[in-house]
Amino acid sequence: MTYFDKSIRELNQALVAGETSAVALVEEAFARIEATEPEIHAFISLAKDQALEAAKASDDKGYSTDRPLQGIPIGIKDNILTDGIATTAASRMLEDFVPFFDATVIEKLKAAGAIIVGKTNMDEFAMGASSETSYFGPTKNPWNHDYVPGGSSGGSAATVSAGQVFASLGSDTGGSIRQPASFTGIVGMKPTYGRVSRWGVISFASSLDQVGPMTRSVEDNAIMLETIAGHDDKDSTSAELDVPAFSQTYKQGIEGFKVAVPREFFGPGVDEETKTVVETAIKQLEEQGAQVDTVDLPNMAYNIPVYYVIASAEASSNLQRYDGIRYGYRAEDAESLEDLYIKSRSEGFGMEVKRRLMTGTFSIASENIDDYFMQAGKVRTLIKEGFKELFANYDLIVGPVAPSAAYKFGENEKDPVATYQADLLTVPVNLAGLPGLSMPAGFDQNGLPIGIQIIGNYFDEESIYRAAYSLEQVNDASQKHPE
Template sequence: MTTIKSLHEKLVNKDISAVELTKETLKNISDREAKVDSFITITEEAALAQAAAIDARGIDATNPMSGIPLAVKDNISTKGILTTAASKMLYNYEPIFDATAVEKVYSKDMIVVGKTNMDEFAMGGSTENSAFKTTKNAWDQTKVPGGSSGGSATAVASNQVLLSLGSDTGGSIRQPASFNGVVGLKPTYGRISRFGLIAFGSSLDQIGPFSQNVEDNALLLNAVSGHDPKDSTSSKVAIPDFTSKIGQDIKGLKIALPKEYLGEGIDPKVKEQVLAAAKQFEKLGATVEEVSLPHSKYGVAVYYIIASSEASSNLQRFDGIRYGFRAEDAVDLEDIYVKTRSQGFGEEVKRRIMLGTFSLSSGYYDAYFKKAGQVRTLIMQDFQKVFETYDLIIGPTAPSVAYDLDTQGHDPVAMYLADLLTIPVNLAGLPGISIPAGQVEGLPVGLQIIGKAFDEETIYQAAAAFEATTDFHKAKPIIF
């Protein structure tokens, strides 16, 4: 398996140049893109120019990310590069600034080769809600890739790129990572700046890394983390080396397995793989015990009230006046607003705006939004209680493996329930990772590992120990 460290060694030894590596990456994209549809924009010219500049300066031997290509989800601002959030509303939007995460990527001499497809404004769990194309699962092109970061996940799973950035509001990194058999981390809320991330749910959104293995994931998190004065929710907690515990054994680690994560609605074959993973952790010297997170069952209801309310507020700015799509047949100002938003937003986005506006409206605020906030606190307290005794929590990432394209498009509630296991982590602001943990009927199963706030190193330690003693991460889809 190609790793970032092995590529870095080749770049430092001049066995390969940054330009050659970028050309090879662009060829991989070209060869496989027609099958999986991972990208909205491919930045060939800019990427090769950036690679040539890096070669001219010389690869930094102390920086493992120097000269490494990556893909970026299309809701993360890239200066001068189309950033659409997969919406007709932003079909022609080229930002005049980079998101802080992208600035950090560039400062590490990484090369952005393209912007990946997603559910419009990150609203959806299957990447079927894009205004431009439907991304397909890397393992089976008749299946969904998960969402909303489906393009970022399939780009890594299909070996178009080794690394990508996504965003996670209710599972949008972990669920597609699970469906495509790659590693995807949602960091602690505030760990990575949200400046330049097109907002969906401001108290929930978090940028995070996709990779083919655990160590590469930690290296990318090292590159993009840190406090940012431009983001008031960005944390000032010190940034450790996230690879520091990788390779350490996990003897004595206490791991919780919530009974709610293996209950009704979980595919029995997925449950089997997760229980086998729990046994593997025990073989490695950890203790695994059943616990309860009693309020997690309310997570989906709480999430859709809070996230939709925040979306309703955040998406007010898309009005056809300043930038992006504008309806042509409007006769006055009110008409511009109504027709632009009616024609520019897709069905799922309009559904969530309406749900959020209702939840925030006079007479319903106390009954819905305020109540959801109170239950969110109870969900946080459940996690706090478990973490008083345990180091980590494990469970399935998703209740099932990837399902057929189009099967759930007509049933938004079924789609919402697919995020049952990932949502509570966002509500509590905690870090969580999905790693490959087996297969069911030829499709990957993801194991979710949840940690204490700002303790990503322990998550990586456990994930790497599991990865080192299993072969699940080595299985690769065949893209003809």
């Protein structure tokens, strides 16, 4: 059977009925990867032998309807540790690093029976928005290979969009799940900070990073999040809350939901095609029973500077460990300890990582920390308060994911600030720690996907899924896939 147009639930039913097997699904996934990977380059490394071994064990165990992920091939972003499979963070610094244990989210997926086929490409250390900064070369957008797939979870988005696997995991620090999901026409969820364990995830910015699922449909996404969510004693930021039955409640509708649409989400910089597509999708939500109001969301102008000060400062701290001594890339021709540090980091990190490390180190230097990092923290609090005031009266906030559809490779190569500004609509969610989802809403004149962003209150992913599923039923963008 061909499974690329099937949902995870449909595949589970086929496995239970004996109409297919995990081995057949994995073999078809690798056949699809072999056919498309030379152009897409969604993966850094593949684990075919391990995947087939796990698939055989899954078939021997047998299937049931209460384990929908068992036997399903998935991809994992290459900054999430996987026992026995190289984890590089798309950097020369970790080119040869093979972990000896799994991240908590991988433990949960394996316990659910999911089959890991490989590690997906990304921007180096998750620093980027186009997957162009990977040491192993860029991933291409399955809809048009001249365009970026977004980032930093570009490989995780592209592999799902291209039909290589059925689901993947990404990480979102400032939009790195939602923006590539928008650019490649899939569903991407950034959960509430603390909903999913970060233990075993290579840190970029610890107060912002969050792992989340990337899938073709809302139902598949709900199944994935339900599987990986939950408290973890190994992660001090993990919330001690029960995991709702996301995969059971997403069909309950949005009759009576109050939806806020911030004017600032449609301000300067958002192109007209994006506005038109998202506004049409918002009207469809209204037709499904939601009450939609236009509102003000203050402090939007500060999101980008606040985000890049905080994220770069935390990156500067987190990446200090890569010094050429303990593990990672080590320069061979160093003449002193200081020379070893300098050469190992200079040669091991790419330009974008070094740019952010320099920015972060500057902002937390003793003579600058009060003027930059501390001030950014205060404004971050104001941004959180702005969202809290809105959620006192509304169930959801909606708007575009990005100012436009995907752009061409090299378009912002000489102007990194232009790339940073494109995160305007996604970084507020990370700064506030809120959950947010991107799903397809339509297409631009070039046939490239445009996504709508649905933001929920803290730990209210259920309402997001209900709205997303309601929209999915009346908006056919999710039904279209790249050739």
